[in-house]
Amino acid sequence: MAKTVLLYALALAISVAALEWLEYRYVTRAFSTEIYIVLLAVGFAGLGLWAGQRLTPRSAPPAFVRNQAAIRSLGLTERECEILELLASGQSTKELAKQLGISPNTVKTHVARVYEKLQVQRRIHAIDKARQLGLIP
Structure with missing residues (x-):
């Protein structure tokens, strides 16, 4: 069959x-x-x-220019700007501390001040707001 x-x-x-x-x-x-x-x-x-x-020639993307007026109005220090930039890289607090050569508690203090100055509660919100304000690329 x-x-x-x-x-x-x-x-x-x-x-x-x-x-x-x-x-x-x-x-x-x-x-x-x-x-x-x-x-x-x-x-x-x-x-x-x-x-x-x-x-077709491709134009290079414009170089990032940090918004100094926003930094002054928020009262961010140079170290806090550096912390904010490193937060956007996705590293943990321990990794940030190791890279900067400071203790994790100091990093937490800087992060808390950045959150307070940006009026946010979470890391992702801080990064979004910093990008909107032109503080980080």
Whole structure:
């Protein structure tokens, strides 16, 4: 029984393949000009996109300029600005302390002062607000 089913399946698959091949031959003969035009259009469109990307000069992003007016109005110290910048790097308090050569408690104190001056409660909020104010890139 299974052998018969497999033979019928194979015969149907060969029939379908033959019909698709005949249809392909008909389509390529009946619409050969249109097919060539579409292929040329796609090729030239791709070439145009590639050339446009390669030949268009890209301007460098502007250099980051820290908002000194916001720093003065908030009363941030140079160390607090440095802490804020390092907070954005995603390092833990211990990693910040090790990098700055100070104790973790001192880092926590600086972070608490930054939170207080920015009027935020969490690290992510401090980073968002600092970016909005132009304090960090």
